[in-house]
Amino acid sequence: MNDTPNWERQLVEKLAMAAVVEQRRARRWKIFFRLVWLGIIGSLLAFAFMRNEDKSAEALTGSGHTAVISLDGVIDSDNNTAEKLSAALEDAYTDRGTRGIIIEANSPGGSPVLSGMAYDEIRRQKKLHPAIPVYVTVQEVCASGCYYIAAAADKIFVDKASIIGSIGVLSDGFGFTGLMDKLGVERRLKTAGENKAMGDPFSPTNPKQEAIRQQLLDDIHQQFIKAVRDGRGSRLKNDPQLFSGMVWIGEKGIPLGLADGLGNTRSVARDIIKAEKTVDYTQQDDLSSRVARKIGVEFAGGVRSLFNTRLF
Structure with missing residues (x-):
């Protein structure tokens, strides 16, 4: 035993003091990290503000500019593609310095x-602003849903090796009934509505439901075809493969009327729009928007997966 009087009390006091010191240290680190995060968020906000200020300053100088909007990646709700493109177009058209708009496309569809x-x-x-042309310049790929969007532009310019086309629709999935039989797994699914479980991968295929799915795909395909015909008009050639889902490289797509010529963002701004200076109007997500949208996408995913229709 320890012969020091009140040694138990001293030990407890030391332990309590150590705990207090540790709590203070943890609190200081917590404050430090909060300040770091506030600094990062403040820097991002300042960067976004200065970026907008730079756009405004550029718009007030010189004889005008070409507005550039990126259409990049899969076209889906996670990327917020339609809303961001609409907002970017609004900003570009509102700017009095805009002489033309280029949508810089690099997407497989969606x-x-x-x-x-x-x-x-x-x-x-375009109807509201007929004096400001809208062009699409294709980088590596502009297929399916991306080409759907591109067909709305006045002209489409490609690189000779760009991939364009894929005017078709697909719905995919898996069937696990054979594997379930081998494993002795029984599917116990109840529905109210005979077609509610259409596309369920754990149930046998139903010819009636498969016909319904095919009709949905055909209807969407016809919407796609009409949009391309309306957008491209008489430039489209009468080729039986045009709406079959095939893809072509850029130099092969031009004779078919899928594109209007060779070009890139810089050359189109300089030679077609005659405004070589470019200003990027692509909308960027803030952190809160990404988190909120991600939550919404996760809730929607369960239903969407039953009939996952897309244009690529």
């Missing part, structure tokens, strides 16, 4: 709904 919304918005804005 949602037919969002593609249709973006297509309609481009057509609407």
Whole structure:
């Protein structure tokens, strides 16, 4: 035993003091990290503000500029494609320095709904601002839903090796009934509504439901075809493969009427729009918008997966 009087009390006091010191240290680190996060958020806000200020300053100088909007990645609700494109178009048209708009496309496609919304918005804005042309310049790929959107532009310019086309619709999934039989797994699914479980991967295929799915795909495909015909008009050649879902490289797509010529963003701004200076109007997400949208996407995913229709 320890011969020091009141040693137990001293030990407890030391332990309590150590706990207090540790709490203070943890509190200081917590405050430090909060300040770091506030600094990062403040820097991002300042950057966004200065970026907008730079756009305004550029618009007030010189003889005008070409507005550039990026259409990049999969067209879906997670990327908020249609809304961002609409907002960017609004900003570009509002700017009195805009001489023309280039949508810089590099996307394999995606949602037919969002593609249709973006297509309609481009057509609407063109009617309101007929003096400002809208062009699409294709980088690596502009297929399916991306081409749906591009068809709304006045002209489409490609690189000779760009991939364009894929005017078709698909709905995919998996069937696990054979594997379930081997494992002795029984599917116990109850529905109210005979077609409520249409597309369920754990149930056998139903010819009637498969016909319904095919009709949905055919209807969406016809919407896609009409949009391309309306947008491209007489430039489209009468080729039986045009709406079959095939893709072509840029130099092969020009004779078919899928594109109007070779070009990129810089050359179109300089030689076609005659405003070599470019200003980027692509909308950027803030952190809160990304988090809120991600939550919404996760809630919607369960229903959407039953009939996952897309244009790529």
